[in-house]
Amino acid sequence: MKVLIVGGSKAVYFLCRTFLAKGHYVTVINRDPGECVRMARRLKVTVIQGDGSDPTILEEAGAHGADAVLAVTPNDQDNLAICQLASMLFDVPRAVAMVHDPDNERVFQKLGVAAFSTTRTIASMIEQRTALDEITNLIPVGEGKVNITEIRLQPDSPVVGKTLRELSLPGDSLIAVVMRGGEAIVPRGDTGLRAGDQIVLITLPANHGPVLKAITGETI
């Protein structure tokens, strides 16, 4: 596959390296002469110095035969122009723009340009991580063959209000201790679970995910 990347910085350097490792041909367009020289020295890529939203530069970089164009400059407006030129003038089958303003992801799509927002991706990853804050992996036992995990039960957990007997946890799992109001309870079948309880859970790695899902209601 012939990939044309417009932009700079370390992200582009490592993108190039990834594409090259997979056997693709890569051409880079960058405005900065110094960065062009560095990139050409360190990677087996064709480097064109210039403005990627200039049709003549795109042509020089071989946009006509490119299978994909990636516009990852720091400016949303440049990435839009690059992708529109690539698909309108050079019939590149796949042009993808990076956007910084997450709103532009939707706007670009409306304008017929595939776009992804790193800001949104990172933000949602961080949100997911904090949502899982109630889960702490305590200790792996037996070289990771057993997991001991501590979970704080949220009010919306599907297990709140049920007794252990009523739970249908997958096999090879055990709620070993329930911490409630500073007291440790070794639960029995008739012990009910409440929101705010800290439970210590023992699982085998194979069903760790399904058990966590059964307890928190979230997909991990």
Place this chain on the structure above:
Amino acid sequence: MASDLFIVIVGCGRLGSHLANQLSRAGHGAVVIDLAEKAFANLSAEYSGFSVEGDATELAVLQQAKVGKADIVIATTRDDNVNLMVAQVARAEFHVPRVLARVFEPRRKPIYRRLGIETVCPTSVAAELFLESIAAPLTLENRP
């Protein structure tokens, strides 16, 4: 031109501020957007419109400038790609009936046309005027 239009001007440089001043004087409602607050010093004392400091390629800034209510959007920044993007967003996202963009690079003009954006290219306009002057016979009045 009716005198109660609402016009958003992007870029408050020499051209943008000149347009804003004139349109405001003619009785139209105006908003100018510029990245730099100091650009608004170009607006005359009689300018009665609003100014919004911000990047017009950020959707929230266009919303703040009430582009959704605009009858006309004119993109006059120094950056062709900003003008191209703002013009397209104004049309596709905010359904502005009339959108104009300044474009410096004459080679880009055909693309703008294909995207359905009205453009004014200062380079071509100036070149035409020069050529006209050159073609005009020397008369007593226009002799240097």
